[in-house]
Amino acid sequence: MIEMLSPRQVCRAIGVSESTLKRWCDRGLIKTIKTEGGHRKLPVSDVLRFVKERNHKITSLEGLGLPTSPQSPPLIGLDLAVKKVSDALIKGDGDQAWELVFDLYNCKHSITAICDKVLGPALAEIGRHWENHSVDIYQERRSCEVAQRILFELRHILPPTDPHWTAIGGTLTGDSYSLPTTMTELVLRDAGWNANSLGTSIPFDSMVRAILDTRPKLFWLAASVTIDDVDQFAVDFKKLSDAAETVGAALVIGGRAFNEAIRTKLTYCCHCDSMQQLHSFAKAIRRIGTPTTPDEIAL
Ligand code: B12
Structure with missing residues (x-):
């Protein structure tokens, strides 16, 4: 997929004149990057964010290096x-x-x-x-x-994330389900978090080290494989929750393995059944964690 576009490509793709686009860029509404040769380039992700926010029509998806559909857009349920x-x-x-x-x-x-x-x-x-x-x-x-x-x-194609709101997570040894942890990363990024999945099949101790080394504000554990030894799991899990507490990270868990019987033995911040719940939680803690500005207090 193309990542950077020339102003001309963007104008063609969204059907505006070069002067309109230049005005938007000058006002900082769309990010621009100057190449070594002094040419302006626009990141596709930022163009898409702008188009979405402004309800702008994309007249040529191809120009953005994105798939085109026969009828546009083919609203399917x-x-x-x-x-x-x-x-x-x-x-x-x-x-x-x-x-x-x-x-x-x-x-x-x-x-x-x-x-x-x-x-x-x-x-x-x-x-x-x-x-x-x-x-x-x-x-x-x-x-x-x-x-x-x-x-x-x-x-x-998501807009850039906030580097201060870092999140990491993954799955434990024996759990090779990669989609839930990649999805978690994506959804957190959509909520503005600088989220990076550690991947699958990571030993407890290594996860603890990752938390202590990188000091994220949120740590997620995705578990899709049935947990056989629940008591041992609870003992190991405590090391994770202690590490999360030490660095002040919110510990989030999700996945089919976390049934109610197991959850009662664990200490965590939030359990999510869905990506929607994770998104709401992640948005909420960013809101709560951002200090109120003097202007807002005056209101
Ligand atoms: C793909 C797959 C695998 C692949 C995964 C490969 C990979 N690279 O990821 C592999 C090969 C590992 C696999 C293996 C097995 N699988 Co399998 N697998 C699946 C399958 C088809 C899809 C799972 C998946 O990734 N879904 C996509 C994710 C994103 O969706 P989700 O899990 O529903 O998660 C949603 C929510 O729960 C939540 N969520 C989930 N995790 C998290 C985490 C966080 C942090 C948050 C916030 C939210 C969240 O959000 C998600 C989106 O809504 C399922 C079918 C199914 N019904 O899910 C079977 C399924 C889970 N597997 C099953 C079985 C039986 C097995 C095996 C035992 C098969 C075998 N005989 O070897 C082994 C077990 C291996 C083991 N011990 O690890 C059964 C489980 C039955 C049961 N009662 O537990 C299922 C249900 C298939 C079936 N219909 O029988 N499997």
Whole structure:
């Protein structure tokens, strides 16, 4: 995907004159970067943010290096999108799956809705197919690879995050479910957090070191694999919650493994059933953590 655009490409893509675009850039409404040769370049992510905020029409998606659809935009419901995305994933058709997801984003569906209501259910659908042998193992694995790439593409088009609000997290040893932790990273970034997933299958002690070394403001633990030894897990988990407390990080947990029986044995800040809950929580702590300005007090 293209990351930087020339002013001319942007004008063509959103149908405005160069002087209008220059005015917006001069007013700081769209970020510009000067190349070594002195040319202005505009990051695609910032152009998309601006277009979305202003309800501007994109007349040529191709000009932005993004997928184009036959009818624009093809408003399809989320239920139909689940079916179409899962079909594309099963076929291993990454371009089609990305086009479908990007169209949803372009039609103002939120990142959380795309995760909770489309990608999650599409994977669940694939899981059902796998269970009744209508999808082979390679198709399931390939679907995960494609879905993972879609999440990375979405990350590219999000606006820049706030470097002060750092978040890290991942999954524990034996848990190779990569989509939940990548999704968590994406959703936190959508909420303005500078979130970076550590990846999958990380030992407890290494996670503790990551917290102490990087001192994030939020740490997430995603767990999708059944926890067999709950008591041992609770002992190890305490090391994580102690580390989070030491650095003042909010500890967030989520994933199918955290059932109620396990949760009662753990100390954490927030448990999320969905990416929507995570997004609301992450937004709220940023609001609460930002000091009120003198102007706001005067109001
Ligand atoms: C892909 C997949 C795998 C892949 C994952 C590969 C990868 N790179 O990620 C691998 C190969 C690891 C795998 C293995 C197995 N799997 Co599997 N797998 C799936 C599948 C199809 C999709 C899971 C997924 O990634 N979904 C996408 C995520 C994002 O969605 P989600 O988990 O629903 O999460 C949502 C919320 O829970 C929440 N959330 C989740 N985590 C977190 C974390 C945080 C921090 C937050 C805030 C929120 C949050 O937000 C998400 C979006 O809404 C599911 C089907 C299903 N119903 O989910 C089966 C499924 C989970 N697997 C299943 C099984 C049986 C297995 C195996 C035992 C198969 C086997 N015999 O080997 C092994 C277990 C291996 C092990 N011990 O690790 C069963 C589980 C049944 C059960 N009752 O527990 C399922 C349900 C399939 C089925 N229908 O039978 N699997």
